[in-house]
Amino acid sequence: MQDSSVIRVSGLFKSYDTPAGPFPVLKEVDLAIAPGEFVAIMGPSGSGKSTFMNILGCLDRPTAGEYALAGRAVSAMSKDELAGVRGGLIGFVFQGFNLLPRISLEENVALPLVYSHVPKEERLSRARAMLEKVGLGRYAASLPNRISGGQQQRVAIARALVNKPQLILADEPTGNLDSQTSEEIMALFEDLNREGITIVLVTHEPDIARHAKRLVRFRDGRIIHDGGHEGLEHHE
Numbered sequence: 001m002q003d004s005s006v007i008r009v010s011g012l013f014k015s016y017d018t019p020a021g022p023f024p025v026l027k028e029v030d031l032a033i034a035p036g037e038f039v040a041i042m043g044p045s046g047s048g049k050s051t052f053m054n055i056l057g058c059l060d061r062p063t064a065g066e067y068a069l070a071g072r073a074v075s076a077m078s079k080d081e082l083a084g085v086r087g088g089l090i091g092f093v094f095q096g097f098n099l100l101p102r103i104s105l106e107e108n109v110a111l112p113l114v115y116s117h118v119p120k121e122e123r124l125s126r127a128r129a130m131l132e133k134v135g136l137g138r139y140a141a142s143l144p145n146r147i148s149g150g151q152q153q154r155v156a157i158a159r160a161l162v163n164k165p166q167l168i169l170a171d172e173p174t175g176n177l178d179s180q181t182s183e184e185i186m187a188l189f190e191d192l193n194r195e196g197i198t199i200v201l202v203t204h205e206p207d208i209a210r211h212a213k214r215l216v217r218f219r220d221g222r223i224i225h226d227g228g229h230e231g232l233e234h235h236e
Contacts, residue, residue, distance in 0.1 A: 007033040012065035040209035043218030091160030095175035097152040099144040106140040130158035150181035
């Protein structure tokens with residue numbers, strides 16, 4: 001029977017070499033995420049959640065264990081295939097908006113399409129459509145420093161969507177935003193999830209995690225909770 005999971009990790013282990021010997025960061029992590037899920041990942045600093053997200057995003061490799069993305073073993077992918085996955089299947093949203101300051105918002109959103117060799121006219125057309133989707137179409141020609149932090153994060157989300165990804169990985173996407181703007185950004189993520197996009201989001205904030213339908217909590221490199229919001233009652 002074919003695995004329908006977008007993400008499936010089994011026996012995942014990650015350690016880093018240090019002068020004192022190998023330092024384990026992830027230990028025997030098992031997790032499956034189905035298409036269309038909205039998962040929040042929480043845990044204290046040093047719990048392994050950021051390392052785990054880097055592995056999910058194909059930015060790092062596990063020391064041991066298996067990771068299948070959309071049914072394909074990541075360990076069997078070439079560098080070019082991994083680059084293709086990062087550019088097409090996955091959309092990334094970070095705490096820092098990472099917008100280039102000297103080009104327009106539509107050019108920022110269109111950047112991932114440059115690496116996909118999409119013609120310029122189509123790139124800009126798709127970028128404008130994504131800016132419209134996040135409510136910023138009228139600012140397409142503006143520079144990033146002309147808009148607010150919340151609007152910049154919307155631009156970053158539009159950039160993550162422009163390649164029509166199946167999966168969005170968001171690492172503390174509201175970390176630099178005030179509470180009202182954070183709620184607006186989370187409402188946008190909920191809308192995207194209703195459209196069928198799978199979302200995995202790292203956050204320290206219980207109020208942000210409550211927007212997800214499933215909560216996964218890490219501690220000392222292991223998953224200690226995988227289920228509903230009741231895990232928020234014991235957050236750090």
